[in-house]
Amino acid sequence: MMVRDRSLLADAGTSAGLLAVRRHNLALVMSHLRAAGARSRATIAAETGLNKATVSSLVAELVERGLVAEGETERGAVGRPSQHVDLRGGTFFTVGAEVNLGYLSVVALDVRSEVVAERWVPLEAGPLDADVALPRLATLVLEIVASLTAAGGELVGVTVAVPGLVERSTGRVLRAPNLGWAQTPVVEQMRALLDDPACPLLLDNEANLAARAEVDAPGRADVADLVLLTGVVGVGAGVVAAGRLLRGVRGFAGEVGHLQVDPGGRRCGCGRRGCWETVAGLDALLSGAADADDPVRDPTLDLVARLATLIARAEAGDRRTLDALDRTADWLGTGAGFLVNLFDPGLLVLGGYFALLGPWLAEPLRRSLPDRVFAPQPAGCRVESSALGFTAAARGGALEALTWIFDDPTAVTSPRAGAVPAGAPA
Amino acid sequence: MMVRDRSLLADAGTSAGLLAVRRHNLALVMSHLRAAGARSRATIAAETGLNKATVSSLVAELVERGLVAEGETERGAVGRPSQHVDLRGGTFFTVGAEVNLGYLSVVALDVRSEVVAERWVPLEAGPLDADVALPRLATLVLEIVASLTAAGGELVGVTVAVPGLVERSTGRVLRAPNLGWAQTPVVEQMRALLDDPACPLLLDNEANLAARAEVDAPGRADVADLVLLTGVVGVGAGVVAAGRLLRGVRGFAGEVGHLQVDPGGRRCGCGRRGCWETVAGLDALLSGAADADDPVRDPTLDLVARLATLIARAEAGDRRTLDALDRTADWLGTGAGFLVNLFDPGLLVLGGYFALLGPWLAEPLRRSLPDRVFAPQPAGCRVESSALGFTAAARGGALEALTWIFDDPTAVTSPRAGAVPAGAPA
Incomplete structure (x- = not known):
């Protein structure tokens, strides 16, 4: 890393090098506006360490390219209006x-x-x-x-x-x-x-x-270690560790759906038995909650509408629905415990159908995590339902x-x- | 990152800034020698992008501090002897x-x-x-x-x-x-x-x-995604992902020993039942391989000597020992499958007692991984026994x-x- 940065500087005397530095600086201004919001050229200069003339030239180019816009913004009751730069939507x-x-x-x-x-x-x-x-x-x-x-x-x-x-x-x-x-x-x-x-x-x-979207969601600016669980028929995980998406050497990291948690259990779509998604995926929940001819189990009907029916039954206190949700919460806890032990995230986000059923899944999960995680709980991992859903x-x-x-x-x-x-x- | 590098440059005009740049450059030369080995000042200059005069000054300071040494090294039959710089041992x-x-x-x-x-x-x-x-x-x-x-x-x-x-x-x-x-x-x-x-x-x-030591071991220069399993009485994992140690938000990542893989199983030291280390740790192996009064199970005797006895029995074809090793290999595979599904490492290193018993554990593990890992196997994860052991x-x-x-x-x-x-x- 250091060597690469150094090469950038060493090349600065050549025209290819100048272009690389220019590109680097344009990217720096764009990223800074994204992270920090609208601000004046002077503030950008102070915060990035670039000099003011350079910032003006960079901003002019970005305006020309249609990427940023400049406009007057009131700074408050006592401040003068000042010319602020911001990322430009709409193009x-x-x-x-x-x-x-x-x-x-x-x-x-x-x-x-x-x-x-x-x-x-x-x-x-x-x-x-x-x-x-x-x-x-x-x-x-x-x-x-x-x-x-x-x-x-x-x-x-x-x-x-x-x-x-x-x-x-x-x-x-x-x-x-x-x-x-x-x-x-x-x-x-x-x-x-x-x-x-x-x-x-x-x-x-x-x-x-x-997971990429969850890290970017409002209120997550300080979250650098997050596990996102998606649940539809399959169950998947996206892991962000120290601010970066964990991919593994071949790009297959986070394949949580096929952890064999129930060796004698149901046959999975992958051909093996007892994968986590066979017990925590949507089909397991629905087959517990309703008979085979119940419309909530009809895969040709709208998924969200079927889940809405299930939610209505749970809210009405239907015992079979609530029992099925309890079992799903329990199996969800098994896998979530593995993930928290292995990744030690600050935040576990329930996505997909887990998010829609959050009121019945998140709280039991929070209660069971201390029993499933070796690390002490006072500093435990938060559990939230995704606001982004499907x-x-x-x-x-x-x-x-x-x-x-x-x-x-x-x-x-x-x-x-x-x-x-x-x-x-x- | 970019902002920080930029700040470094912006500060270069101040004396604090000059010191920071100097420190950065000294570190660059040290790290480059560590990664690339002994080489001349001219080569260091060419490879780092620093100019030759700067490199000479940096090397002189590092010699002064006792961190590097210079000496003549033959460059081969036709080359003139040239002055090479290298990290200096012994101080x-x-x-x-x-x-x-x-x-x-x-x-x-x-x-x-x-x-x-x-x-x-x-x-x-x-x-x-x-x-x-x-x-x-x-x-x-x-x-x-x-x-x-x-x-x-x-x-x-x-x-x-x-x-x-x-x-x-x-x-x-x-x-x-x-x-x-x-x-x-x-x-x-x-x-x-x-x-x-x-x-x-x-x-x-x-x-x-x-895991830090394994990444640094000979022949691992290209390994950026590695899981190290240590086994003694407990079982632990160290995970390196994209070249960095995975720590999690509280520093507790890799707590693999207490994944609950056998819910109805033995009581663990942590107070729960069926943690992975109760079935893959040393005590599980020894209690399967020998009666309670067998010296290999005497915790007051030398661990390595006890393992040597077990190895001798396995080499002699002792059925009970081999059966116990098979069961350990099987449970080792359960957890290893979880780790490979979740981290997708290029290399799984068996450390601790797993390394000493590598001849009986590594091959069964290699054979069973394809059944436990969702990703296709042609591009699978290598399994090696650590040469560093305990x-x-x-x-x-x-x-x-x-x-x-x-x-x-x-x-x-x-x-x-x-x-x-x-x-x-x-």
């Missing part, structure tokens, strides 16, 4: 698009990480051929891109989220047994469907992307795609940037 | 000191990470009062310090390793049930025993330190203490450095 946007068992979810974010469009569509909650699912997903993405582009926006990149083992370097899903996918070239198929050869397109695991992975995908801009602001230029008056930041 | 040293169930281990390393002294002493393999164990450990440390100091060495720092939950910020062991320790102020006690108020003294978990944690502790020098070479100056001729690097 560039990124898209995250998730296929899961039971739904498609698409979220578009602008450079300010604000949602500028979203779609959520229920699907049958069972295996679904990629040749069926991906065209439907692409249609949603194209609808959003068309409407945002018509309003003057420009697409920067798309991240696709899938519940399964992903090989990011080739854009393939290696294994997603619940979807019935194996060796599926998702990026290649999506590229053909989106018909945009130049658009950056990435594939990632949905739990990893959901949209977390798509949101995380759009956030991930924003790194194309934040890592290298020179990668984009808006041809319309000059034509749009640089208004005051919102 | 500064650090010490790692471990208390575990069954032994005390102390290792001293010089700046070249070479072992300059070590002691390994068997202990009774049961709970042992800190007031008994720490004075014995301190005596070993003091013996080593005395002999190395008499030979012209200077102690830089000591790291103490303990199998248990450690609070590094206060130097306390919070919980080490196998040792019978709780809220034990280890650093405070060791400081009094070593009677050296100025000596940097750290406490860490033994599995973390062992000395890994002490070695890792000494390595950890070396960071005091490598992070800030200005922290040390040898008053004897001028008097010792700067010989050719070995």
Whole structure:
């Protein structure tokens, strides 16, 4: 790391080196505005250590590219109005698009990480051929891109989220047994469907992307160690350790759904028995809570509507529903105990269906963790239900795609940037 | 990160800033020599991007401080002899000191990470009062310090390793049930025993330190994702992810020994039932392999000698011993499967007693992992037995203490450095 930084400086005398330094400094200003919010050029200079003339030149370039805007902002009763710089929404946007068992979810974010469009569509909650699912997903993405582009926006990149083992370097899903996918070239198929050869397109695991979104959620600025559990039919985990997503050597870290916690138990989609998702996943809950012909167990019906029925029964005190929720909470605790022992996170976020059923799952989990975790509890791990629910992975995908801009602001230029008056930041 | 680097540059005009840059550059040269080996000033300049005059000045200061040495080295048949710079052994040293169930281990390393002294002493393999164990450990440390100091060495720092939950910020062991320790102020006690108020003294978990040593072991230069399993009476894990030790938010990550894998099973030292160490730890193996009155189960006898007896029986084909080893390998596989699913390491290292019994444990583990890991196996995780055995944690502790020098070479100056001729690097 030190050697790399040093090389950057050593190259500064060459023109390639000057460009690298310039790019580094543009990225620094963008990241600083993202983390710290709108502020004056003078404040940016003071906080980054860059001199004021450099900051002015960098800000001018970023304005030109359509990435930041300048505007007057009142500083308070006694302060004079001062010219503040802020990230500029409304031009560039990124898209995250998730296929899961039971739904498609698409979220578009602008450079300010604000949602500028979203779609959520229920699907049958069972295996679904990629040749069926991906065209439907692409249609949603194209609808959003068309409407945002018509309003003057420009697409920067798309991240696709899938519940399964992903090989990011080739854009393939290696294994997603619940979807019935194996060796599926998702990026290649999506590229053909989106018909945009130049658009950056990435594939990632949905739990990893959901964890990315949770770290970025309001009130989490100080959270550097977090485990996000996603539960649909499968169960997955995204782990952030010391501020970075834990990926492992092949990108397969966090494969919590197939920990064998019940060796003599039910057959799993992966072919083995007793995987954690066979006891903590949605199917286990539903088969405990209702007979086979109960509509809540009908995978062709809307997942959220089925969960709403279940919630209504639980609120009415239905014993069978509550007992099934207790058993789910107990199995949830088994795996959560493993995760807290191994990762020692400051925060465990319940995502997916666990979040919707949070009122029946989070509190029993909090109560049982002390018995399952070796570390002393006074300094224990918080448990929260996600506010993002089934949209977390798509949101995380759009956030991930924003790194194309934040890592290298020179990668984009808006041809319309000059034509749009640089208004005051919102 | 970027902001911090930038601040460093912005401060370069002030004298405090100049000192910071100088320290940074001294550390850069030290780290580069450590990673890349002996080389000329010109090569150091080319590889780090520093100019030659700066490198000469930095090397001169490091020679003065006794941290590096210059000497002529033949470059080959056709090359002229050239003046090479290398880290200098023989002056500064650090010490790692471990208390575990069954032994005390102390290792001293010089700046070249070479072992300059070590002691390994068997202990009774049961709970042992800190007031008994720490004075014995301190005596070993003091013996080593005395002999190395008499030979012209200077102690830089000591790291103490303990199998248990450690609070590094206060130097306390919070919980080490196998040792019978709780809220034990280890650093405070060791400081009094070593009677050296100025000596940097750290406490860490033994599995973390062992993982540190394994990453540094020969042939591991390219390994950035590794899980080290230590097994004595307890079982622990040290996890290195993307090149960094995974600590978690409170420093308790990797607490694998108390995962509840056998809920109806044996009572654990922690008070619960069926923790992984009750089935994969040494006591489970020995109680399966031998009757209660068999000397291999006598915790007052030398641990290594007892294991040697067990190995002799296994080599002779003793059925009961081999069956017990099979069961241990199977339980080892259960937990190892969890770890590989969750951390996706490139390498799983068997340490502690697992390493000594590697011939009976590693191969069954390799065979069973594909059935326990969700990710496809062609790209699977390697399994190796540690070559460091019961000395890994002490070695890792000494390595950890070396960071005091490598992070800030200005922290040390040898008053004897001028008097010792700067010989050719070995």
